[in-house]
Amino acid sequence: MPARWIIVPFEQIESYMPKRGLIIDIGCGEGVMSTLLVLSSPWRKVIGIDINKAKINLGKKIAREIPNLSFKHQDVFSQILPKADGFILSDFLHHIPSNKHKKLLKLLANSLNKNGVIMIKEIDLKDGLRSKVSRLFDFLFYPFEKVSFISSEELASFLTQLGLKVRIIKVKKWFPGSTTLFICQK
Numbered sequence: 584m585p586a587r588w589i590i591v592p593f594e595q596i597e598s599y600m601p602k603r604g605l606i607i608d609i610g611c612g613e614g615v616m617s618t619l620l621v622l623s624s625p626w627r628k629v630i631g632i633d634i635n636k637a638k639i640n641l642g643k644k645i646a647r648e649i650p651n652l653s654f655k656h657q658d659v660f661s662q663i664l665p666k667a668d669g670f671i672l673s674d675f676l677h678h679i680p681s682n683k684h685k686k687l688l689k690l691l692a693n694s695l696n697k698n699g700v701i702m703i704k705e706i707d708l709k710d711g712l713r714s715k716v717s718r719l720f721d722f723l724f725y726p727f728e729k730v731s732f733i734s735s736e737e738l739a740s741f742l743t744q745l746g747l748k749v750r751i752i753k754v755k756k757w758f759p760g761s762t763t764l765f766i767c768q769k
């Protein structure tokens with residue numbers, strides 16, 4: 584978890600999310616982003632979803648103290664998602680097979696309320712050395728998992744086809760990995 588604070592620009596992601604309404608954090612892990620979202624605005628209701636039951640159980644311990652925060656052990660493809668004002672995918676997309684990328688993004692776009700935001704934090708396949716460093720980190724953290732990286736251009740093109748306005752920000756912190764934010768608004 585400490586490494587996530589180095590790699591993920593949590594505060595920057597939070598700043599682009601709606602300040603009120605339902606936000607769903609897909610692939611939330613232990614719930615760091617979910618917790619930050621709900622503590623930053625009392626008008627948000629946040630649901631963290633992850634397939635890892637141990638991580639969800641950690642999140643649930645935190646959520647006992649925060650009334651507008653909850654966590655669900657769920658495969659994002661197994662149940663219908665509720666209509667929401669925001670969705671977050673932080674380093675999630677490349678952990679699902681590439682043949683499911685478009686299916687998931689279409690599902691999110693269809694579940695997004697008008698003026699809602701889908702925030703995607705991803706590694707850009709074409710980000711040179713930064714991309715290679717990020718891929719190394721993924722290999723070290725998930726040595727037995729097949730990852731499916733995508734280029735920013737390809738991802739942005741598909742998001743635009745879904746009717747979303749897409750803004751891309753390359754985050755250049757001292758961390759040498761690839762950190763690309765896609766702010767997608769309906």
